[in-house]
Amino acid sequence: MAAQRITIRDVARAAGVSTTTVSDALSGRGRMNEETRERVRATAEQLGYVASAAARNLRLGRSGTIGVYLPNQTVGYDYYTYLSRGAAQEALGHGYALTMIPPWDDAAQLRALHLDALIVSDPSTNDPVMPILRGLPVPMVTCEPDLADGADPAAVIRIDHARSVRNLLRHLRSQGARRIAALTPPTDTGFGVELRESLAVPDVELYDVGFAFVPDELTESMHQVLADRPDAILCTPDGAAAMAMDLLPGQVRVPEDMLFAAYTDTPGLALARPSVTAVDLQPALTGALAVRAALRALGQDLPRGPRRVATELRVRESSTRRR
Amino acid sequence: MAAQRITIRDVARAAGVSTTTVSDALSGRGRMNEETRERVRATAEQLGYVASAAARNLRLGRSGTIGVYLPNQTVGYDYYTYLSRGAAQEALGHGYALTMIPPWDDAAQLRALHLDALIVSDPSTNDPVMPILRGLPVPMVTCEPDLADGADPAAVIRIDHARSVRNLLRHLRSQGARRIAALTPPTDTGFGVELRESLAVPDVELYDVGFAFVPDELTESMHQVLADRPDAILCTPDGAAAMAMDLLPGQVRVPEDMLFAAYTDTPGLALARPSVTAVDLQPALTGALAVRAALRALGQDLPRGPRRVATELRVRESSTRRR
DNA sequence: CTGTTAGCGCTTTCAG
DNA sequence: CTGAAAGCGCTAACAG
Numbered sequence: 001m002a003a004q005r006i007t008i009r010d011v012a013r014a015a016g017v018s019t020t021t022v023s024d025a026l027s028g029r030g031r032m033n034e035e036t037r038e039r040v041r042a043t044a045e046q047l048g049y050v051a052s053a054a055a056r057n058l059r060l061g062r063s064g065t066i067g068v069y070l071p072n073q074t075v076g077y078d079y080y081t082y083l084s085r086g087a088a089q090e091a092l093g094h095g096y097a098l099t100m101i102p103p104w105d106d107a108a109q110l111r112a113l114h115l116d117a118l119i120v121s122d123p124s125t126n127d128p129v130m131p132i133l134r135g136l137p138v139p140m141v142t143c144e145p146d147l148a149d150g151a152d153p154a155a156v157i158r159i160d161h162a163r164s165v166r167n168l169l170r171h172l173r174s175q176g177a178r179r180i181a182a183l184t185p186p187t188d189t190g191f192g193v194e195l196r197e198s199l200a201v202p203d204v205e206l207y208d209v210g211f212a213f214v215p216d217e218l219t220e221s222m223h224q225v226l227a228d229r230p231d232a233i234l235c236t237p238d239g240a241a242a243m244a245m246d247l248l249p250g251q252v253r254v255p256e257d258m259l260f261a262a263y264t265d266t267p268g269l270a271l272a273r274p275s276v277t278a279v280d281l282q283p284a285l286t287g288a289l290a291v292r293a294a295l296r297a298l299g300q301d302l303p304r305g306p307r308r309v310a311t312e313l314r315v316r317e318s319s320t321r322r323r
Numbered sequence: 324m325a326a327q328r329i330t331i332r333d334v335a336r337a338a339g340v341s342t343t344t345v346s347d348a349l350s351g352r353g354r355m356n357e358e359t360r361e362r363v364r365a366t367a368e369q370l371g372y373v374a375s376a377a378a379r380n381l382r383l384g385r386s387g388t389i390g391v392y393l394p395n396q397t398v399g400y401d402y403y404t405y406l407s408r409g410a411a412q413e414a415l416g417h418g419y420a421l422t423m424i425p426p427w428d429d430a431a432q433l434r435a436l437h438l439d440a441l442i443v444s445d446p447s448t449n450d451p452v453m454p455i456l457r458g459l460p461v462p463m464v465t466c467e468p469d470l471a472d473g474a475d476p477a478a479v480i481r482i483d484h485a486r487s488v489r490n491l492l493r494h495l496r497s498q499g500a501r502r503i504a505a506l507t508p509p510t511d512t513g514f515g516v517e518l519r520e521s522l523a524v525p526d527v528e529l530y531d532v533g534f535a536f537v538p539d540e541l542t543e544s545m546h547q548v549l550a551d552r553p554d555a556i557l558c559t560p561d562g563a564a565a566m567a568m569d570l571l572p573g574q575v576r577v578p579e580d581m582l583f584a585a586y587t588d589t590p591g592l593a594l595a596r597p598s599v600t601a602v603d604l605q606p607a608l609t610g611a612l613a614v615r616a617a618l619r620a621l622g623q624d625l626p627r628g629p630r631r632v633a634t635e636l637r638v639r640e641s642s643t644r645r646r
Numbered sequence: 647c648t649g650t651t652a653g654c655g656c657t658t659t660c661a662g
Numbered sequence: 663c664t665g666a667a668a669g670c671g672c673t674a675a676c677a678g
Contacts (some may be wrong), residue, residue, distance in 0.1 A: 007670095017649085018649045020648070020649065020673075020674085027673090029673090050431075050437070051671085052670085052671050053435065053437040054377055054380035054381040054385070054437070055670070055672040055673090056671080056673080057376075057381075057654095058380075058381045058671080059653085059671080059672045060672085062377070063376055065388070065422075070408065070411075075408070076591070081404060085398070088423040088424070089427070092424075095435060097388055097420070097436050099422050100391075100407060100423060101411070102411045102415065104415055109415060109418070111373045113415070113420050114373065114376040114377070243594060246569075246595075246596060266399075268562075272566075273570075330654095340664075340665085341665045342656080343664070343666085346657060346658090347657090350657090355664080356664095374655085374656075377655080378654070378656040378657090379656055379657075380656090380670095381655080381670050381671065382655080382658085383656085383657075384670070
């Protein structure tokens with residue numbers, strides 16, 4: 001607690017230089033004698049000096065904080081956990097703190113946080129908090145496009161769903177799939193819309209299921225699906241896959257009688273019996289890219305990331321024909 | 324972005340008072356004419372004034388930020404998601420930001436965040452990051468006790484496992500259980516230790532399974548369990564329950580032939596077939612209490628929370644004898 | 647190449 | 663009950 005008492009002046013005094021020199025030496029700014037810089041660094045280290053974030057932020061007119069919005073519906077979906085962790089890590093590496101923004105409708109309190117930027121993953125047009133967040137005087141980075149009217153994010157991180165879906169379908173076909181049933185998410189988010197577009201091909205039949213699926217609805221959907229006698233099922237909503245597989249009647253074996261795949265990969269899918277083929281959407285990378293885009297929007301000179309996040313197909317037992 | 328240009332002096336000028344008065348009026352400090360206060364408030368609101376967090380933090384010698392450590396092994400466990408959200412919400416309500424601390428071994432960078440306090444849920448004695456976090460000059464609040472030597476948290480939020488287990492066992496017995504097999508978590512955390520202690524009763528047999536369970540190990544454990552012919556299984560590790568139930572041989576029906584319960588409740592357990600009895604450990608409340616304890620440690624005058632977090636038994640199909 | 651100085655916006659004595 | 667002024671610790675102009 002008392003550790004914070006050491007200021008830049010203490011270091012300056014101890015090193016026999018001015019505060020400017022200390023500041024420059026530690027931040028790598030300015031052109032100065034390399035040995036002075038090293039000496040200052042050593043002194044600072046030795047004294048246990050840690051620059052005050054508050055003072056720096058005040059001086060620089062920022063808060064050093066990036067917010068990540070975590071809507072209620074994201075609870076239970078590992079995707080968001082990984083995304084936030086990836087974002088937190090990247091932010092920390094750049095000296096920024098990643099702050100969790102729970103659903104919160106008091107705009108004043110959100111403004112008081114004085115975020116430098118805001119990250120939102122897959123915003124829903126139905127989310128009542130989103131308009132409040134959009135109203136904050138802060139650059140917003142979305143992962144997946146924001147479909148709302150007048151949405152105007154500073155940057156959008158796009159995931160390459162078109163390619164992911166193509167690869168996954170190609171794989172299923174290679175294992176003999178001819179009629180693929182796809183359980184699809186709602187269209188109130190960029191993810192949902194893009195996914196449906198990608199799935200609009202002749203041998204795929206779409207079946208609506210909610211994002212926050214309810215067992216009875218899912219049961220219903222599965223009945224419909226099975227009635228149409230597909231030879232492969234692609235279960236898109238994150239988290240629904242295990243349950244959907246459980247809902248298959250006992251006589252329908254996976255993968256012998258029915259190929260099965262999920263879309264969003266999750267550790268549980270690798271552990272399921274049989275293990276479930278899915279697409280690793282690289283959420284941690286997505287989060288990291290979102291932070292970088294945010295920092296770019298704040299004027300930092302960082303290399304531009306890839307245009308689209310590349311995904312990885314994880315082929316597992318549920319879609320592999322045994323010989 | 325330009326919104327932040329309005330300072331306390333602008334408000335003071337507009338309201339025809341001094342900056343002190345504005346500060347006092349908005350923070351509710353000082354004894355002043357109520358109508359002056361109201362006028363100042365109105366002016367501030369009208370100008371869209373938002374106090375600069377950086378300036379306030381600098382003045383007050385704090386950062387306005389509480390960190391929550393999210394170890395790797397927590398990914399995929401809803402418990403931590405709820406805990407962090409509860410904490411974030413409580414923090415936001417008190418004007419603090421909750422920052423995610425990913426596993427990170429650079430102490431300097433962590434120190435640079437200049438956290439006011441740190442929250443850790445169920446610290447493991449095997450976690451290499453914990454010593455670094457303990458070394459931070461910051462009060463630490465743990466949820467569950469920290470078992471490590473020399474650990475000295477500012478506060479500990481305790482969950483009432485003894486009572487939870489007692490209630491759960493009583494329920495199982497009331498449904499006819501006489502020999503209960505309990506799959507228990509490792510003892511490197513306070514949770515694991517306390518749980519085992521609570522389960523040390525004659526009609527309960529303990530079976531070790533890891534926290535981050537592996538399917539093969541779990542299969543192995545289940546074989547052992549079944550060989551001992553229990554009439555009820557209590558699966559403690561968060562997330563393992565659904566898988567454990569799947570591993571029961573087909574002829575063992577739940578709940579007819581075997582009662583089944585989990586410990587840490589999770590939305591998936593309510594959706595499983597059959598739905599699984601479990602204990603709602605109130606993670607969001609735990610997170611909120613942790614934040615309050617942290618703020619108390621920082622000198623804020625908040626009411627002391629309950630000595631132990633009270634839990635709720637959620638009885639579902641898997642442990643209900645049908646008639 | 648380094649030092650002095652001003653000031654970011656707030657809260658808090660201390661006078662009036 | 664209200665105002666003036668100092669100063670939290672830092673960085674960016676500007677001098678030297």
